[in-house]
Amino acid sequence: MAPTRTIKNKHADGSKSSSSSGGPKRSSKDGVKKPFSGGSKPGGGGSSKSGPKGTKPPPKEQKSKPNFGQDRKKKPRVYTEKELGIPELNMITPVGVTKPKGKKKGKVFVDDRESMSTILAIVQAEKEGQIESKLIKARQMEEIREARKAEAEKKEQERKTKLDETKELMRKKRKRGDENNKKKKDGDDEEGDKIVKEAVLGGTKAGKTKKKSVSFAAED
């Protein structure tokens, strides 16, 4: 009888210990614990206490493990891109493309006449201003060009007048020089002419004097 009981108890114990959930209450009621826990009394007493404790810790462990994981995941989330000090241009999305968070999604259409006319007025005013400034700029440039042109013409005129004056001076000088030369030249010419004439006349005379004469022996 006794061995059968022990066997049953052993089986029951083993199954219960393996199953873990329903076991501890029955084991405390049965006397099976004595042989199972065996030699140590404090261990048996501890098992009776650890039975209810054993049920509590597993959920604690389960909670603690994912908590650690969540904490580790959360920590990097705390650092924003601004905190990290990454330059804005180095981001995947360009600076201009990012949309403000607070705004609503979707497009705002302009279909009513009032909003259209306001946009129209703004655009037209801008354009008018641009064209006006262009015109003013062009006029100013034109004025500057004309002033430069006038100045250049003036300079050219001055240079011409100067040149003319010097030319006049030179002419006058030349004229004076020519007159003196003419007078001198006239005197020289007369003398020269005389010399030439004399030479010519002399030459002709000389030719006549030197004329050879042929004389024949007189015939007896």
Next chain:
Amino acid sequence: MRALTDEEMKTVLDKLANYMSDLKSLIAPLDDGDRYVFRLNHSRVYYVKLSIANLATSISRDALLSLGTCLGKLTKTGKFRLHITALPVLAQGARHKIWIKENGAQPFLYGSNVVKAHVGRWSEDCPEHQGCVVYSMADIPLGFGVTARSTTEARRLDPTGVVCFRQADCGEYLRDEDTLFAG
């Protein structure tokens, strides 16, 4: 088909203002109580009567080929490009005009720029790089372009010098027949 957004409307009107002096006449109410509106379909901007635009809502986007007057195309970079189809609208309120002689009409319609020798007359006080509408001497709009020189500078230019850079001309109706209205 949808109405234009704030930004789109601004870019379209900004481009139109280059060529037109009076933009308010574009959206002025008509005698019958109707008015013109801007509509966008397949990145093309149409200038159409409101009543017709409302009727067109019953046609699906894909099936709707065109309505009203096609002003041009909004590019993917957000800019607006005027088409030759916008010429009647531009010619109504042109800011600056150039009239070209008969001998210059054909070269212009074949796609070349306007040379000084071909100019019959031009509007005074026109600055450089400003939109202008090109007319024949019989006041028929032939196209539009951008001035290469201001009127004062153009006077000093030699006859072969370019006065106006061509943007669009009526010859495109034949040359770009395939891509003008679709594609």
